[in-house]
Amino acid sequence: GAVVSQHPSRVICKSGTSVKIECRSLDFQATTMFWYRQFPKQSLMLMATSNEGSKATYEQGVEKDKFLINHASLTLSTLTVTSAHPEDSSFYICSARGASGGSYEQYFGPGTRLTVT
């Protein structure tokens, strides 16, 4: 099946700093990418949807100036958490959708665990 990678897998940053998370579709072109956030013992919550070359569409309650999303190519999207606070500590998961092997489905990355101290 299609492979989506994320980097880094874990990151610790200090409060007030920014951190960038990369999401790549390795063997297919992702026309649409999604970013989710998951707090402990909770389900995945969609943060934003982005199409290549367009501005991201954010879900209600998600601050677009705090969570900057760039989808500059068909294989790469980045999420930058700006001025991070401890409450931003979470598991961030990206997902990519595009045609792969005749299928057009949504595939998920392994996630990035962010800890803000």
Place this chain on the structure above:
Amino acid sequence: DAKTTQPTSMDCAEGRAANLPCNHSTISGNEYVYWYRQIHSQGPQYIIHGLKNNETNEMASLIITEDRKSSTLILPHATLRDTAVYYCIVRGRRAGTASKLTFGTGTRLQVTL
């Protein structure tokens, strides 16, 4: 997209079939039923999807009732590695739209020896 209802948790003995139910009584005609699972601290993994016919792949079988208001995911021979949270999601596949996968709380399947 239609809402789904799943049991919070289930247990299954290793080697036995795990049958995970899902209710989606408000599903509309153009919506598919998707199943994903999430093993602890990993991203969700696609399992299977279907519209109205039963589907089978190397991982599982999906049985959808005739009225499409409910479905069952079957893992024919559960192993300890199948312990995960299983999400049943209903989603439209309208061409040209970025229809989203919206996750509910899922079913936590615990496979035991």
